[in-house]
Amino acid sequence: MNVVIKKGCKLWNRRGEIALGQRFVRGKKSKRHCPITVLGMPDDDNIAMVVGEVPEQDDDDEAPLLVDAPELPRVPVTILSGYLGAGKTTLLNYILTQQHNKKVAVILNEFGEGSSIEKSLNVGHAGELYEEWLELRNGCLCCSVKDNGVKAIENLMKKRGKFDYILLETTGLADPGPIASLFWVDKQLESEVYLDGIITVLDSKYAQKNITEKRPDGQVNEAVRQVALADLLILNKTDLVDEAQLQFTTQLVRDINSSAPIINTQRCRVDLDKLLDLHAYDQFDSQGYETILEGRFEQGSPHLDQRVRTVTVEVWGSVTQKGLDTLAEVLLWERSLVTPSGEHPLIYRMKGLVSVVGEERRVMLQAVKELYEAEPVDAWPPSSPRSCKFIIIGENLDEGTIRQFLCSLITETSITLP
Numbered sequence: 565m566n567v568v569i570k571k572g573c574k575l576w577n578r579r580g581e582i583a584l585g586q587r588f589v590r591g592k593k594s595k596r597h598c599p600i601t602v603l604g605m606p607d608d609d610n611i612a613m614v615v616g617e618v619p620e621q622d623d624d625d626e627a628p629l630l631v632d633a634p635e636l637p638r639v640p641v642t643i644l645s646g647y648l649g650a651g652k653t654t655l656l657n658y659i660l661t662q663q664h665n666k667k668v669a670v671i672l673n674e675f676g677e678g679s680s681i682e683k684s685l686n687v688g689h690a691g692e693l694y695e696e697w698l699e700l701r702n703g704c705l706c707c708s709v710k711d712n713g714v715k716a717i718e719n720l721m722k723k724r725g726k727f728d729y730i731l732l733e734t735t736g737l738a739d740p741g742p743i744a745s746l747f748w749v750d751k752q753l754e755s756e757v758y759l760d761g762i763i764t765v766l767d768s769k770y771a772q773k774n775i776t777e778k779r780p781d782g783q784v785n786e787a788v789r790q791v792a793l794a795d796l797l798i799l800n801k802t803d804l805v806d807e808a809q810l811q812f813t814t815q816l817v818r819d820i821n822s823s824a825p826i827i828n829t830q831r832c833r834v835d836l837d838k839l840l841d842l843h844a845y846d847q848f849d850s851q852g853y854e855t856i857l858e859g860r861f862e863q864g865s866p867h868l869d870q871r872v873r874t875v876t877v878e879v880w881g882s883v884t885q886k887g888l889d890t891l892a893e894v895l896l897w898e899r900s901l902v903t904p905s906g907e908h909p910l911i912y913r914m915k916g917l918v919s920v921v922g923e924e925r926r927v928m929l930q931a932v933k934e935l936y937e938a939e940p941v942d943a944w945p946p947s948s949p950r951s952c953k954f955i956i957i958g959e960n961l962d963e964g965t966i967r968q969f970l971c972s973l974i975t976e977t978s979i980t981l982p
């Protein structure tokens with residue numbers, strides 16, 4: 565599988581070597597526009613990365629830069645997202661002062677004044693706080709996340725051993741999508757960290773306003789994006805609303821993202837087992853999928869214009885490897901599917917568990933925007949019928965159109981469940 569590095573992309577390995585015009589062979593099924601960034605030691609003088617089409621070569625080529633894998637376990641990163649004032653810092657502080665068996669490092673990324681600002685970094689363990697100082701060039705993580713996020717993690721990794729979990733608080737106006745792509749990197753690319761999941765904190769009192777607010781440019785607003793990309797939703801400040809408003813907001817959020825569990829909190833007090841080690845990017849939660857299917861008929865209430873929503877589809881049968889390629893091509897990269905109203909679906913997040921012809925294992929699909937991965941996980945249970953399950957969150961998702969497309973990829977029996 566070829567990865568051609570997009571023009572302007574930076575790619576370096578953990579020894580600080582920049583890959584210029586290199587082709588990587590890797591497990592992630594990515595093609596062409598693959599905005600991958602590999603955590604490593606960036607060299608500021610070498611930030612430009614200009615690569616054209618790289619000729620196809622055999623798949624079994626070695627990847628020359630990807631050697632010397634560290635033996636230390638990789639460190640999970642949880643991204644904390646949520647609108648301004650929702651309670652992200654409250655949640656961080658809560659986590660840092662709770663008794664748990666994790667040594668958590670926190671990266672705060674708030675808007676700073678000026679371009680060079682010192683940011684504090686706390687490494688907390690069992691209520692004990694250490695403070696380290698970490699310089700970030702630009703306080704705004706969202707705008708230059710690749711530089712600052714990588715630098716922050718890189719600096720942090722020098723203190724490896726002092727922590728075993730990383731929490732990253734994004735700014736309230738950040739779209740977690742690009743940040744997720746940054747941390748969701750391939751095992752084979754030797755990252756020392758992996759993305760565990762995205763937690764979005766919501767203010768029960770203001771979520772409705774934030775979610776329904778129209779942007780002057782007509783784009784989907786940040787609050788909606790944050791909800792859509794969440795693997796876990798925390799509906800905080802429930803003390804400020806009555807039951808009816810809580811219900812309303814819950815439904816509003818469900819209409820966008822029916823995949824992520826919702827936890828109601830005050831002052832973000834929540835059982836930490838529910839927050840950490842979600843493995844949202846390397847496991848497919850079949851139980852969770854069934855729960856969504858059960859609840860699906862409650863969806864679709866006319867609370868908002870439903871531009872962003874969740875679609876779940878299960879089709880019976882198996883897809884070929886080529887069919888999988890087509891899936892990524894059509895849904896994620898070309899965006900060539902057209903809904904009856906003439907729009908093109910835009911996928912924010914996709915998860916799937918599919919049966920591939922000739923593959924004895926279940927294949928898990930994970931995608932964030934155009935980054936995509938297909939990986940065999942475990943054996944199909946002997947007597948279970950082969951099927952392909954998908955959870956898709958995004959804009960302009962017409963369920964009929966998507967179902968029809970997915971069915972067209974199935975080569976064997978194609979019985980569609982209602």
Ligand SMILES: Nc1nc2c(ncn2[C@@H]2O[C@H](COP(=O)(O)OP(=O)(O)OP(=O)(O)O)[C@@H](O)[C@H]2O)c(=O)[nH]1
Binds near residue numbers: 649802830
């Ligand atoms: N009433 C009430 N206030 C809360 C609750 N949780 C947090 N707050 C308050 O809400 C305010 C904002 O909380 P933060 O944790 O700073 O929110 P944040 O999301 O980190 O904010 P930004 O980083 O500025 O986007 C603080 O004054 C908190 O004390 C809650 O459950 N109920």
Ligand SMILES: [Zn+2]
Binds near residue numbers: 652653654733
């Ligand atoms: Zn904060």
